[in-house]
Amino acid sequence: MQSNGNDSIDNIEFDVLTEIGNIGAGNATTALSQLINTKIDMRVPQVKMLSFAELAEIIGGAETLVAGILLSLSDDIDGQLLFVLESKDARMLVHQLLGFGDMESKEFSDIEVSALQEIGNIISGAYLSAISSLTGMSISVSVPSLAFDMAGAILSVPAIEFGKLGDEALLIETQFTDLDVDISGYFILIPTMESYVRILKSLGLR
């Protein structure tokens, strides 16, 4: 990893971002567990710095169907938080929450969409509040926006933002276990350049 100039991430900063991701994902897991009233465990999140080529591959390839939940952040941290999971895992979660639903259907009904939006809202909120208390920064979030599409297309949104900084993206993979099947969710925090520097400063780096 390069450390030339302000725009790139050095090793210590990577470790710090990893830790932030860990704490955020842990909080999110607890929130999800309470929401669907089922005990959920989390494997240790994997934090990865991925090239754009690898980014889509990790979620089963660029054409895999995924659900993406995007929140717009403002206040001390400007930017976006994207939570991505495979479409079939999204269906599974919704099914757990609602207690009904057609597991075979390709489309999501209106109520399933709102349920998913709510899931996104709650776990992203938990994720962000962990970051907020760790850094002492206040973060306001927008209403979540939901999209179902090919992984490549959904991930182009964070990739483009990371593209302004370099040729890699920071991704935090969280595996939720103890459900009927394991579910993998991916958090991608996309602070603006200025906010990114503010986060590191708040933690005493830079």
Next chain:
Amino acid sequence: MTEMIKVGMADLNVCHAPDAITTLGLGSCVGVALYDKTSQIAGLVHVMLPDSTQVRQNQNRAKFADTGIDYLIEMMVQKGANRRNLTAKIAGGAQMFAFSGNSDMLRVGERNVEAVKKKLNQLGIRLLAEDTGLNFGRTVEFYPENGDFVIKSVGKPIRTI
């Protein structure tokens, strides 16, 4: 045997008929296909950002509309294409998430399309067809044999432009 050459995000490549060239899952990025009908050579670049001069880390030329198209032309000419014959077809530049407000972060698809068109115009390359904007992803395939640009999206019929 004919081959389908894959182009990744912020990447580019060139192919010769009967081979074809593809990029998967374009979202806000734009796929620019350039084509020399006479030599049957096609090139495809998967552009992520509109302007290399706005970004400090701009070594990867394929990432930007301005430098990516130049780079693709150089590569095609090297393979025997004639710069004067080139025509273009483009796809992508969607806005994947709906938000009220109009932040620059979200309008990047639209800005990518504008930047690609501006660059093509500067270079005098004719834009024959486009399938851009809206709110869905696109997988594209270009066939230099006949100049077809095939576009696939989730839950939509396949389109050829």
